[in-house]
Amino acid sequence: MSLAETMRIHEPYPGLFAYYDGRILGKRLHSDKPNWLDDGAYSLGVASYAIVSGREALVYDTHISFDHARAIRSHLSSLGVTSIRVVLSHWHTDHVAGNAGFIDCPIISNTLTRNTLIEKRKVLAEKDPPINPVVMPTETFEGETVLQVGDITVTLMQFDIHSADGTILLLPHLGVLLAGDTLEDSVTYISEPENTARHIAELDRLAKLDFSRILPNHGDEQVIASGGYPPSLVTATRDYLTRLLARLDHPDLDQQSLESFIAPELAAGTLTYFAPYEAVHNQNIAALKGAKFDE
Numbered sequence: 001m002s003l004a005e006t007m008r009i010h011e012p013y014p015g016l017f018a019y020y021d022g023r024i025l026g027k028r029l030h031s032d033k034p035n036w037l038d039d040g041a042y043s044l045g046v047a048s049y050a051i052v053s054g055r056e057a058l059v060y061d062t063h064i065s066f067d068h069a070r071a072i073r074s075h076l077s078s079l080g081v082t083s084i085r086v087v088l089s090h091w092h093t094d095h096v097a098g099n100a101g102f103i104d105c106p107i108i109s110n111t112l113t114r115n116t117l118i119e120k121r122k123v124l125a126e127k128d129p130p131i132n133p134v135v136m137p138t139e140t141f142e143g144e145t146v147l148q149v150g151d152i153t154v155t156l157m158q159f160d161i162h163s164a165d166g167t168i169l170l171l172p173h174l175g176v177l178l179a180g181d182t183l184e185d186s187v188t189y190i191s192e193p194e195n196t197a198r199h200i201a202e203l204d205r206l207a208k209l210d211f212s213r214i215l216p217n218h219g220d221e222q223v224i225a226s227g228g229y230p231p232s233l234v235t236a237t238r239d240y241l242t243r244l245l246a247r248l249d250h251p252d253l254d255q256q257s258l259e260s261f262i263a264p265e266l267a268a269g270t271l272t273y274f275a276p277y278e279a280v281h282n283q284n285i286a287a288l289k290g291a292k293f294d295e
Helices: 036-042 066-078 111-119 121-125 193-207 221-225 232-246 263-268 277-289
Strands: 008-013 016-021 046-053 056-060 083-087 107-110 139-141 144-149 152-161 163-171 176-180 213-216
Touching: 008 221, 016 066, 016 221, 046 066, 046 144, 046 152, 046 213, 056 066, 056 144, 083 144, 107 111, 107 152, 107 163, 111 121, 111 139, 111 163, 152 193, 193 232, 193 277, 213 232, 232 263, 232 277
Parallel strands: 056 083, 083 107, 107 139, 176 213
Antiparallel strands: 008 016, 016 046, 046 056, 144 152, 152 163, 163 176
């Protein structure tokens, strides 16, 4: 049985494909025990993307398993694609687990992603499930670079949001931002709590870019399939982090549900509520409370 048997393929824009899996009630892919694949990706819903022009494709993240990578390649082959390059959004498990499925392709990341993957190679190989081998990027960039995929121009930009080594893609011809994990719905996952103030500042920088729709790697399947989120997702993410920091010492913070905490955004329609994110919210609070911030 393929781990990718429940993966769904959407085409929110001509030549832009979303490979979405998870958010299936009661279904787990790997184990009943806590593990990164089920709890950090599949249960929340996870997507990778491909930009296709003629016989060329640019794959944005290699998904959560080798099987998923193989399914993506099979789909691209069916479209007549003969040349594939990969861009990694950051070093986390659910974005690089399928790298081995693209071992014969150029794999592009920012320099910090490559260095972090080298540093974390042993950690990733010991994860449950393990990522082994950890296939490394073959090309790197610093800050910003531009790629041409057939007739399509793609801008890669580095952002320190969620993870210090984030890379986002801008597609000017569509006005679309491929956000990786810099943005997430229902709420962002705080993986580097000490840097939250910087993440907020970087969200302000992200908001200044020219785009009209956002496709994140974790979000509502139907929103992604129908073209993505409006730019207000950036503001909603920033406001969530700002509110968390402001209320960190409030005695009732631990008792307040995520649904209540993001009530303003839910009312405005800038975030959608998905119950498994209650656990993410609780982890975010715990991470911030345990963080050591620079004075």
